Amino acid sequence: MNVRILPGVVAIGVGAVLVVAAFVPFVARSYRRRGELGPGHALLAATTLVYALGVVAYTLLPLPDVDPGFCTSRIAAAGAQLHPLQFLTDIRTDQVRTGVRGLLGNPAVQQVGFNVALFVPLGALLRHLGRRSVVVATLVGFAISLFIELTQLTGNWFLYPCPYRLFDVDDLIANTAGALVGALVAPVLQRVPGQRGVAAAPGAPRPVTTGRRLLGVLCDLLGLWLAALLVAVLVNALSLAVGGDFVSGTRKAGDPAAGVAWLGWLALFVALPMLGPGGTLGQRAVLLQPVLLDGVRPARTRLLLRSLAGTGGFLLLQNAGGGLAAIAVLWGLVSLVGIVRSREHRGLGGRWTGTVLVDRRSLVGHGVRADGDRVPGRVRR
Incomplete structure (x- = not known):
């Protein structure tokens, strides 16, 4: 590959990986610092990352091999x-x-x-x-x-x-x-x-829009993918360190990477939704919180059911393989239609559990305190 093109290819490739890895933290930070996520702002931030990598790549690459005549051959050129x-x-x-x-x-x-x-x-x-x-x-x-x-x-x-x-x-x-x-x-x-x-201060509530709901779902999907990737890397590093074989990460029985990867799903879609005020990783990133229709914080069991009836259940069926994967596709499509078409942007999880997602900044003093305790009242919509 041409030496002028190689650094650019490396920068774009590595930059794409880092953009995906940093996407969820960037979304969470933007909602807390700016109150929302501007797509143009996000695009320029991603461009900045790739550009910085490009400058580094063009500075260092290609790295030469050091041979006995390394310095002798470069005295005139350097x-x-x-x-x-x-x-x-x-x-x-x-x-x-x-x-x-x-x-x-x-x-x-x-x-x-x-x-x-x-x-x-x-x-x-x-x-x-x-x-x-x-x-x-x-x-x-x-x-x-x-x-x-x-x-x-x-x-x-x-x-x-x-x-x-x-x-x-x-x-x-x-x-x-x-x-x-x-x-x-x-x-x-x-x-x-x-x-x-x-238009408003970062702490001011924003509407729960279709784009915001879908952004939360995207953060959930990326979060699980990154968790599974991290687990696979750690498992393979440990396996190779002790002289074992490379683990493929398939769904075969006894596959340690596949088995441990389920821990990521349990953490993100079982444990996390029941902690604190509730909500999945993606919902927390975009400052959305599930509440009952009367504005009261749901019980933990209902929060768990909401997660399992939503993105968590979809991913569970999809990764199960076989005929369940086809059900997962239908499950996801129906939930997606609900998010896009319903007035309150509720998917299957919200419909089946009688809950709705609201901007968590609107709950301070309006039905649910910031610490998630139950308070009489209704949520302002």
Whole structure:
């Protein structure tokens, strides 16, 4: 694979995994800090993560193998270029053809353009998401670029016996210029949809919408998937450490990864819904809490039944395999229709247990105290 493409592929791949892993905590944090989740804000946050990984990947990758002649073969290629604007001389030297096409095909021009473009997102994101000034964003760009150049000059901070990339003061200038350009054009990011300003304080209740309910369900699904993945990794690490075989994580009887993975389901859909005010992981992330129709906190047994009749039951049947998986599909579709079409966005769990999900911030002083104790009254809808 081309050395210019490889770091980008690595950044996107690793970034996608980290975005999925951080999705539930990010949703929970957004609802508590901003009061809601703006899709545009979430998109820019994910972009920031992938971009940061891209900068790291382009700084370090590809990592060379250290052989007996490692330093000898790199003495001429690595070291330090301390002459500002040396790239102008390099452009004249590398210029073969005339015209715009010849200029764009010049390797020295491409190198400078890439170094400027690499830091444009940094300046824009610092100005837009970080609320920093143009001056601060530019100085941060300079500092990060300097750190990168020093990393290259020191052979990844002396992890390698000698530098394998060039410290170039022109790269420092180009990166800083890119951060400045990004900070200046940052207002363009305001046009990304789904970033409307927060209309109310973070502690003010919000409506229970279809999107919010589905976001909670998505967090439940991701939470279980990540729990199962973590269990599989831990089981395999332990198995390989003691000289055992790799565990596939199938549903076969006696499969330790499959058996232990059910502990994640028990924790998320049996134990957690009965703790405190109730609710699954996803419902808690989006600040939703189940209550009876009269606003009273349900008994723990009803909270458990609600979980088992909802997403928890769907996942239980789906992972059971066989004919039960087909029932799970029907189960999920009926519940999904209820969430989307009903006025109170209730799925099967809510219908069968006589409960409804409300914004937990609306319950303080309105039927259920923040600690979940029963209080006379009704929930405001």
